[in-house]
Amino acid sequence: MKSAAFAVTIPPVRHYDEIVVALSDGYPAYARLWHPPPHGPPGATRQRAGGLRGAVLYQHGIQSHCGWYETSPARLAEAGFAVLQVDRRGSGRNERDRGHAESAEQLIADATAARDELFRHTGLNEYHVVGVSWGGKLAVAAHAAEPIGVKSLSLVTPGLFPRIGVSKERATQIGFAMLYEPHRAFDIPLNEPELFTADPNWQEFFRTDPLTLRRCTAGFYLASRRMDRLAAKLPEARPVPIHLFLAGDERIVDNEKTTAFIKKLGWPGSRITTHETARHSLEFEACSKVFLQELVSFVEDVSRSAP
DSSP states (O other), rough: OOOOOOOOOOOOOOOOOEEEOOOOOOOEEEEEEOOOOOOOTTTOOOOOEEEEEEOEEEEEESOOOGGOOOOOHHHHHHTTTTEEEOOTTTTTTTOOHHHOSOOOOHHHHHHHHHHHHHHHHOSSOOOOEEEHHHHHHHHHHHHHHHHHEEEEEEEEEEHHHHHTOOHHHHHHHHHHHHHTTTTEEESEEEEEEEGOOOOHHHHHHHHHHHOOOEEEHHHHHHHHHHHHHHHHHHHGOOOOOOOEEEEESSSSSSSHHHHHHHHHOOTTTTTTEETOOOOGGGSSSTTTHHHHHHHHHHHHHHHOOOO
């Protein structure tokens, strides 16, 4: 499926609560819980009081946080879905252990804790997952490890097969630090805003945002590398519909390898959409209006078709 590009600015309707989510070890993580409008989505059949049609867990990227992505959860909420965004431990507004994680298993357990928090707030026992960039890798690894309750995966330029990584010299330094200084921080090799978007305003946002994560610890790098192996086990997991979103002017991830990986799954109801002129962060590109419509429509379609 190919998508046209439209230059549109969409002001999000912000209706969320700021909450604290206790992660797998009790780490207090900043989070946003987006609510559907009280009257429910226009033209929709309300399944629960307040128009709640379903739940979505939203996973952000390696450098980003809740504040990067506001329009997409707002649109999902307007369509009747409760959306939980959690700033990953050590990122965004979470200052404790900045840029650090103990293991891939800890990060996946954090995703499970976020899921349980979403269930508590909504009273549901099923949910959709949206994973952006590195968050797409986390979404895949978490589904491979524990697919309970997952109805769909929306993977937005997921970091399953990165084109950019640390140098061999830096990888050696990280490996050595992991043995003796697991909390030693190293630069993330994605600090050029042009990698994410062609929009000058968003480039300036990335360049100056004080909450953007610029460095990760040796422990986090090792955890992320371990997560690659866990994500590779996705073919063994319970099949759910996947919508893979790609950017045609991608500079961070390998589109060909990502496409081949998802196509090989052959999971029913899956889609692949490429926005040909866009760069990595689709939400900030000229195609944003179309991308948001596709994201919401996919989640709605799966919700309607699933028993």
